[in-house]
Amino acid sequence: MESRVRELRLQQSLSQQALATAMGVSRQTINAIETGRYDPSLTLAVHLARHFETTVEELFDVDA
Numbered sequence: 001m002e003s004r005v006r007e008l009r010l011q012q013s014l015s016q017q018a019l020a021t022a023m024g025v026s027r028q029t030i031n032a033i034e035t036g037r038y039d040p041s042l043t044l045a046v047h048l049a050r051h052f053e054t055t056v057e058e059l060f061d062v063d064a
Contacts, residue, residue, distance in 0.1 A: 001036065001039050001060055001061065001062050002036060002060070002061045003033055003034065003036070003059060003060045003061070004052075004054075004058070004059050004060075005019075005030070005033050005034050005048060005052075005059065006034040008052045008054070008059070009030075009034075012052075016030045016031055016034075019051075022051060023044065023047055023048065023051070025044065029044075033048075042056075045059070045060060
């Protein structure tokens with residue numbers, strides 16, 4: 001699954017740590033999501049989408 005997390009995080013000039021802190025997860029979790037090594041839980045996906053003011057479907061491409 002591909003995500004736009006890195007792209008949107010960089011647009012907001014956020015570090016992985018800052019986003020992780022805002023989401024209540026580790027920096028390693030954000031890194032793993034960005035590199036496609038980890039698919040977030042539905043709850044985390046929704047929180048990320050809300051943070052970036054987008055939808056889960058626009059943030060994550062499940063067909064990739």
